[in-house]
Amino acid sequence: MDLYRVLLVDDEEDIRVGISRKMDWEGLGFTLVGEAENGREALELAEVLSPDVVLTDIKMPFLDGLELCRILSGRLPASRFVIFSGFDEFQYAKQAIQMNVFEYILKPISAEELSGVLRKLRETLDTERTQRQNTELLRRRYEESLPVLRELFCTQLLEGSIPPEEAVDRAARLELDLSGEAWVAALASIEGTTDRREMLALALRQLLEEGLQLPGCRCRAFLYGDGAAVLAAFQGTGSIYTFIEALERVCALTQSYLGQTLTIGVGTPCAEVGGLPQSAEGARSALAYRGLEGTGRVIYIGDLEPEAGISLSFDENDERELSAAVKLGGQQEVQEVVDRLTRRLRASGLGAGQWNLFFLELLTCLLRLARGAGLDLEEVFGPGFTGAVQASDFSSPGALGEWCLERCLRIQALIRRQRTDSAGRTVERAREFIREHYGESDLSVERLCDHLHLSSAYFSTLFKKGTGMSFTAYVTVVRMEAAAEALKNSEEKTYLIARQCGYEDANYFSYVFKKHFGVSPTKYRAGG
Numbered sequence: 001m002d003l004y005r006v007l008l009v010d011d012e013e014d015i016r017v018g019i020s021r022k023m024d025w026e027g028l029g030f031t032l033v034g035e036a037e038n039g040r041e042a043l044e045l046a047e048v049l050s051p052d053v054v055l056t057d058i059k060m061p062f063l064d065g066l067e068l069c070r071i072l073s074g075r076l077p078a079s080r081f082v083i084f085s086g087f088d089e090f091q092y093a094k095q096a097i098q099m100n101v102f103e104y105i106l107k108p109i110s111a112e113e114l115s116g117v118l119r120k121l122r123e124t125l126d127t128e129r130t131q132r133q134n135t136e137l138l139r140r141r142y143e144e145s146l147p148v149l150r151e152l153f154c155t156q157l158l159e160g161s162i163p164p165e166e167a168v169d170r171a172a173r174l175e176l177d178l179s180g181e182a183w184v185a186a187l188a189s190i191e192g193t194t195d196r197r198e199m200l201a202l203a204l205r206q207l208l209e210e211g212l213q214l215p216g217c218r219c220r221a222f223l224y225g226d227g228a229a230v231l232a233a234f235q236g237t238g239s240i241y242t243f244i245e246a247l248e249r250v251c252a253l254t255q256s257y258l259g260q261t262l263t264i265g266v267g268t269p270c271a272e273v274g275g276l277p278q279s280a281e282g283a284r285s286a287l288a289y290r291g292l293e294g295t296g297r298v299i300y301i302g303d304l305e306p307e308a309g310i311s312l313s314f315d316e317n318d319e320r321e322l323s324a325a326v327k328l329g330g331q332q333e334v335q336e337v338v339d340r341l342t343r344r345l346r347a348s349g350l351g352a353g354q355w356n357l358f359f360l361e362l363l364t365c366l367l368r369l370a371r372g373a374g375l376d377l378e379e380v381f382g383p384g385f386t387g388a389v390q391a392s393d394f395s396s397p398g399a400l401g402e403w404c405l406e407r408c409l410r411i412q413a414l415i416r417r418q419r420t421d422s423a424g425r426t427v428e429r430a431r432e433f434i435r436e437h438y439g440e441s442d443l444s445v446e447r448l449c450d451h452l453h454l455s456s457a458y459f460s461t462l463f464k465k466g467t468g469m470s471f472t473a474y475v476t477v478v479r480m481e482a483a484a485e486a487l488k489n490s491e492e493k494t495y496l497i498a499r500q501c502g503y504e505d506a507n508y509f510s511y512v513f514k515k516h517f518g519v520s521p522t523k524y525r526a527g528g
Contacts, residue, residue, distance in 0.1 A: 004029060004053055004125055006030045006052070006054075007045060007051035008034070008036070009056040010055075010056070011037050011038055015084075019111075030122070034049050034051070039056075042072075043071060044472050052080065055082045056083060058084065080121060082101075082105065083105070085105070085107065102124070146174065153174055155224060155229075158185050164272065178233060182271060183279065184234070185231060185232075185279040186230040186243075186267070188230070188247075189287055191296070201228055207258075208228055208230055209221045211253065216235050217235070218235070219233075240300075240302070244266060247264050250264070261295050265285070265287035266298060266300045267280055268302050277317050286301040286304065313361065314358050314359075314361035322337050327412075327415060331409060331412075339401070341362070343397075359390070373414070379414060427463055433452075438478045438502055445459065445472075480513060482500075486500065
């Protein structure tokens with residue numbers, strides 16, 4: 001098991017040296033990753049080192065141990081703290097701290113006592129880590145959550161938020177059998193309003209599960225919206241009309257047992273699991289006919305719209321997949337999505353003249369991507385682009401696919417270039433803000449992020465990538481350079497220069513200055 005990382009904080013050097021040298025860190029399960037002689041220095045180190053354990057004195061200059069623990073408990077919620085305390089501070093410390101303080105040790109500190117505390121702390125940390133990683137516990141929790149996960153999976157499958165190539169594998173992990181020769185979706189809606197809708201939906205799901213035990217047809221009923229849905233897989237002797245007859249019986253039973261009118265819409269069967277979102281859309285369309293066809297019955301979209309099964313559309317799932325591939329993936333991901341669209345065009349058997357709606361929806365998706373990223377449309381589609389592109393301009397699905405791939409890769413390249421430029425501009429704006437405000441003692445990453453309208457986590461990563469150092473370290477460099485310039489070229493007193501550079505505490509300013517330049521401000525001014 002990895003060693004736990006320890007940050008040691010104490011303003012007395014002999015105590016730090018004694019602790020660091022006398023402790024068998026590795027034997028106790030720890031590694032000493034850093035030392036600090038005051039709370040402010042510890043904050044800067046913690047930002048870089050992310051310690052698991054902080055050993056800190058209470059009484060220190062610039063920032064005491066209590067305030068250090070308070071701040072770090074928010075920034076490093078998984079860390080544990082061990083506090084060193086003088087006799088006159090001990091009771092105060094025990095009453096004041098309401099955070100992850102593991103133990104209080106009264107000074108003087110003995111190696112034996114601290115070793116005992118660290119052994120107990122390691123046991124606690126090991127237990128926490130083991131509980132999080134315990135495979136058996138995770139398996140048990142996973143099994144307990146399986147019913148909910150299955151319902152969520154089925155819902156996502158009908159709504160098209162699961163990539164078709166992932167559906168079968170994900171279903172297997174959830175112990176759902178999606179094998180079959182054809183699939184269909186049905187949506188069941190209880191008519192009218194009722195204050196018992198949730199209870200009725202559960203009762204309806206049970207009726208569907210009991211009434212759809214059919215040969216050659218494997219059905220799964222689940223809660224969906226205010227009612228329920230059924231996902232059916234047909235094999236061999238299974239028939240859509242046998243399925244519809246069984247659903248008609250469920251409608252009758254719902255009226256008899258629950259006193260409720262149930263209408264069920266059934267979509268067109270599809271030859272692939274990936275076609276279930278289209279089948280579900282057909283079921284929704286079928287329910288929309290209940291004003292004409294009547295309620296309390298099963299409405300099959302295939303009876304009302306015979307051509308619904310061979311419709312070709314670029315749907316929300318297609319747009320989601322293509323957009324994600326362009327914005328977040330690489331060239332291969334874009335190629336795979338475009339290839340799937342091209343295969344669907346070929347499989348439809350429709351001629352180029354019948355691709356119009358599909359192509360218009362695809363073109364609209366590309367226009368949304370380009371305009372959403374603020375791209376020049378002529379850069380994407382070519383000089384003089386007016387949107388006057390038609391499906392009939394392409395001789396084959398392959399030709400349309402090549403055109404789509406070229407535009408998608410162009411949008412992808414332009415977005416990436418734009419992100420790089422934007423990141424550089426953001427870092428430069430941050431630098432400018434720091435240069436303008438380094439003299440203010442309340443300058444903080446939160447204040448800067450509020451100015452930039454960015455989250456602190458995202459900004460910190462962006463800034464470090466752009467400058468090679470953390471926000472705190474960069475501010476310190478700017479302040480020290482300004483202080484050095486003022487010491488060289490002015491007769492201002494040191495405490496005034498400290499304030500001008502954002503340090504209210506002149507002693508802390510001198511401490512940071514000496515640490516940065518190796519000499520005190522006075523010696524630096526004297527040329528030493």
